[in-house]
Amino acid sequence: MRNIRLKICYEGTRYQGWQRQKTTGNTIQGKLEDILTKMTGEDIEIHGSGRTDAGVHARAQVANFKSHTTMSEYEIKEYLNQYLPLDIGVTEVKEVSPRFHSRLNVIGKRYIYRVWNSSEHNVFERKYMYPFLGELDFEQMNLAAEQLLGTHDFQSFCGKKIKKKSTVRTIKKLEIKRIGPEIRFIYEGDGFLFHMVRILTGTLLEIGTGEMKVEELSGILESRLREKAGRTAPACGLILDEVFYD
Amino acid sequence: MRNIRLKICYEGTRYQGWQRQKTTGNTIQGKLEDILTKMTGEDIEIHGSGRTDAGVHARAQVANFKSHTTMSEYEIKEYLNQYLPLDIGVTEVKEVSPRFHSRLNVIGKRYIYRVWNSSEHNVFERKYMYPFLGELDFEQMNLAAEQLLGTHDFQSFCGKKIKKKSTVRTIKKLEIKRIGPEIRFIYEGDGFLFHMVRILTGTLLEIGTGEMKVEELSGILESRLREKAGRTAPACGLILDEVFYD
Numbered sequence: 001m002r003n004i005r006l007k008i009c010y011e012g013t014r015y016q017g018w019q020r021q022k023t024t025g026n027t028i029q030g031k032l033e034d035i036l037t038k039m040t041g042e043d044i045e046i047h048g049s050g051r052t053d054a055g056v057h058a059r060a061q062v063a064n065f066k067s068h069t070t071m072s073e074y075e076i077k078e079y080l081n082q083y084l085p086l087d088i089g090v091t092e093v094k095e096v097s098p099r100f101h102s103r104l105n106v107i108g109k110r111y112i113y114r115v116w117n118s119s120e121h122n123v124f125e126r127k128y129m130y131p132f133l134g135e136l137d138f139e140q141m142n143l144a145a146e147q148l149l150g151t152h153d154f155q156s157f158c159g160k161k162i163k164k165k166s167t168v169r170t171i172k173k174l175e176i177k178r179i180g181p182e183i184r185f186i187y188e189g190d191g192f193l194f195h196m197v198r199i200l201t202g203t204l205l206e207i208g209t210g211e212m213k214v215e216e217l218s219g220i221l222e223s224r225l226r227e228k229a230g231r232t233a234p235a236c237g238l239i240l241d242e243v244f245y246d
Numbered sequence: 247m248r249n250i251r252l253k254i255c256y257e258g259t260r261y262q263g264w265q266r267q268k269t270t271g272n273t274i275q276g277k278l279e280d281i282l283t284k285m286t287g288e289d290i291e292i293h294g295s296g297r298t299d300a301g302v303h304a305r306a307q308v309a310n311f312k313s314h315t316t317m318s319e320y321e322i323k324e325y326l327n328q329y330l331p332l333d334i335g336v337t338e339v340k341e342v343s344p345r346f347h348s349r350l351n352v353i354g355k356r357y358i359y360r361v362w363n364s365s366e367h368n369v370f371e372r373k374y375m376y377p378f379l380g381e382l383d384f385e386q387m388n389l390a391a392e393q394l395l396g397t398h399d400f401q402s403f404c405g406k407k408i409k410k411k412s413t414v415r416t417i418k419k420l421e422i423k424r425i426g427p428e429i430r431f432i433y434e435g436d437g438f439l440f441h442m443v444r445i446l447t448g449t450l451l452e453i454g455t456g457e458m459k460v461e462e463l464s465g466i467l468e469s470r471l472r473e474k475a476g477r478t479a480p481a482c483g484l485i486l487d488e489v490f491y492d
Contacts, residue, residue, distance in 0.1 A: 009369045057370075081365050086377070089367030119327050121335030123255045124303075124374065131332070 001066045003100055004076065006046070007092035008032070008061045012235065013127055014087060017054040018061070028052075028088060032063070035083045039076070040069045049102045049109070049243040053195070055235030057128060060091070062243045064102045100245075108172065108244035111187045113201045114237050118181035129182065130237030136183070136208035138176065143214045144207045145174040148200065155224040157203070159195030159232065167193055167224075176204070186241075195232050203230030247312045249346055250322065252292070253338035254278070254307045258481065259373055260333060263300040264307070274298075274334060278309070281329045285322070286315045295348045295355070295489040299441070301481030303374060306337065308489045310348045346491075354418065354490040357433045359447045360483050364427035375428065376483030382429070382454035384422065389460045390453045391420040394446065401470035403449070405441030405478065413439055413470075422450070432487075441478050449476030 010028050020029040029046060036044040046065040052058055071079070077093040084090065116122045116129040117136065148171055155167040173188035185201050203220075206212040212230060220228040256274050266275040275292060282290040292311040298304055317325070323339040330336065362368045362375040363382065394417055401413040419434035431447050449466075452458040458476060466474040 009367075011369050078365055081367055084367065086367050086372045087369055089369045091366060119324055120337060121255075121327055121330065121332050123257050123333055123335045126332045128370065 001068060001098070003064055003066055003096050003098045004069075004073075005062065005064045005092075005094045005096045005100060005102065006032070006080075006090055008063060009059050009089050009091055010057060010061070011087040011127060012052060012054065012056045012058070015054065017056070018048050018050075018052045018058075028058075028061075029063075031084060031088060032080070035080055036065060036067070038083075039071070039079050040067050042067055042069075047102045049106050050191075052240055053198075053235050053238075056238045056240065058240040060242050061240055062102045062245075064096065064100060066098075102243075105245050106191070106243055107246055108188060108190050109192060109240065110173075110242040110244070111192065111197045112239050112241045113185040113187070113197060113233060114239070115183040115185070115201075115205070115233075116181060117183050120181065122181075127236060128239065130234050132205060134209050136205070137210065138178065138208070140210075140214055141176055141204050141208045144204055144217055145176055147214065147217050149174055152221050153224060154193055154196055154221070156220050156226055156229045157196050157199045158193035158226065159199065161226075162193070169193065169196070174200075197238060198233045198235070199226075199229050199231075201233040201237070205233065206230040247314060247344070249310055249312055249342050249344045250315075250319075251308065251310045251338075251340045251342045251346060251348065252278070252326075252336055254309060255305050255335050255337055256303060256307070257333040257373060258298060258300065258302045258304070261300065263302070264294050264296075264298045264304075274304075274307075275309075277330060277334060278326070281326060282311060282313070284329075285317070285325050286313050288313055288315075293348045295352050296437075298486055299444075299481050299484075302484045302486065304486040306488050307486055308348045308491075310342065310346060348489075351491050352437070352489055353492055354434060354436050355438060355486065356419075356488040356490070357438065357443045358485050358487045359431040359433070359443060359479065360485070361429040361431070361447075361451070361479075362427060363429050366427065368427075373482060374485065376480050378451060380455050382451070383456065384424065384454070386456075386460055387422055387450050387454045390450055390463055391422055393460065393463050395420055398467050399470060400439055400442055400467070402466050402472055402475045403442050403445040404439035404472065405445065407472075408439070415439065415442070420446075443484060444479045444481070445472075445475050445477075447479040447483070451479065452476040 018028045046063045048063040073093040080090040114129045116131045151170040171189040175186040177184040264274045292309045294309040319339040326336040360375045362377045397416040399414050417435040421432040423430040
């Protein structure tokens with residue numbers, strides 16, 4: 001049995017997220033599995049590095065699947081790109097060790113959240129940005145980012161109650177870059193909870209506008225209450241940029 | 247009466263082109279006129295530098311309109327961007343001399359045609375490129391580009407029969423750039439006939455694949471017959487990049 005690793009990019013706009021759903025569902029995983037099942041004649045199940053929500057994009061999602069196919073890496077890539085819709089693309093196909101698992105072996109991820117902070121329209125990249133008006137105080141946002149760095153219990157920044165598993169995560173990098181009217185939030189960490197990047201971004205934006213104060217952050221973290229943190233920033237601004245392995 | 251000049255960018259995908267149509271019609275000119283008419287309470291008519299076809303994009307279309315409005319340039323721009331859909335944007339508003347006319351004063355235009363020459367998908371820019379497989383001979387395409395440069399009767403490269411007006415145009419620049427898997431055709435000239443850039447690009451691509459020979463070009467030009475030239479490349483790859491004035 002061969003173990004095949006894929007790198008995949010997609011514009012999430014049209015999809016109900018990464019994960020295949022039993023009921024109706026236009027999902028990235030579903031699209032890939034359907035094509036691979038046709039290609040191999042086997043019942044293919046792929047494992048992604050993690051889910052992305054409906055509307056979230058990816059530059060380099062990673063997934064793997066097991067198959068007896070005799071096709072070369074190149075042939076698999078060509079086949080997939082031939083049958084995939086144009087808003088999903090396979091950028092790399094590689095046969096890997098049988099022990100590799102896209103989700104279990106992840107050691108970190110980078111997400112980028114893009115905000116368009118101008119009343120002018122960004123016509124050509126509008127699908128990849130959250131248009132947000134209002135002046136932002138970068139000093140305050142950077143102070144907040146510094147506090148969020150490191151290891152914390154992020155339950156307050158998680159979109160659902162988690163009881164059995166740990167909600168402790170480590171953010172290794174949280175950079176806020178201004179590129180003209182665009183603000184780019186770059187997050188690197190060992191893992192991110194459900195909606196975590198979007199809630200962190202929503203909270204940083206509220207700190208930027210002054211709706212929320214940096215001083216409130218430690219209380220928000222301690223409370224472990226979702227309602228204490230800021231709003232969930234919309235999916236369209238988020239992109240899974242890279243998944244890290246050993 | 248003030249004369250107001252606009253610079254406009256748009257993704258043409260959703261539109262039936264620039265020009266307002268009497269019957270149903272989702273057009274860029276129509277959108278702009280409707281908003282300006284509401285804004286001023288006057289019956290505003292705008293003049294574009296020229297039409298763009300259904301599906302063609304613009305980075306910097308130019309248009310002007312006359313109005314008694316007392317609003318500042320800044321206020322007009324903000325108003326327009328507030329009410330325009332996100333796939334149309336106004337990047338500049340400027341009051342100009344009463345004698346300025348967006349179409350009559352044009353001295354040249356630059357169009358860019360983008361081709362995506364790879365079986366890999368360009369997920370994030372796919373709306374702005376024509377995906378074209380097959381190997382291309384750049385030497386032959388460049389030889390052809392050289393021959394097309396300068397002043398010619400381009401009737402063969404025009405999508406409709408023109409009887410009364412001249413079909414002589416001057417191409418001042420025709421550059422073919424390879425940027426990884428992307429091929430960019432850059433056209434500058436004093437003016438372009440209906441579908442001219444798309445037919446030129448289609449013809450250059452046929453020369454690139456070997457379907458057509460460079461040696462046929464002078465015969466094609468002389469014939470003044472549309473059917474002698476290559477196919478019309480699709481609208482999605484074309485962008486009006488700049489309009490030049492004195």
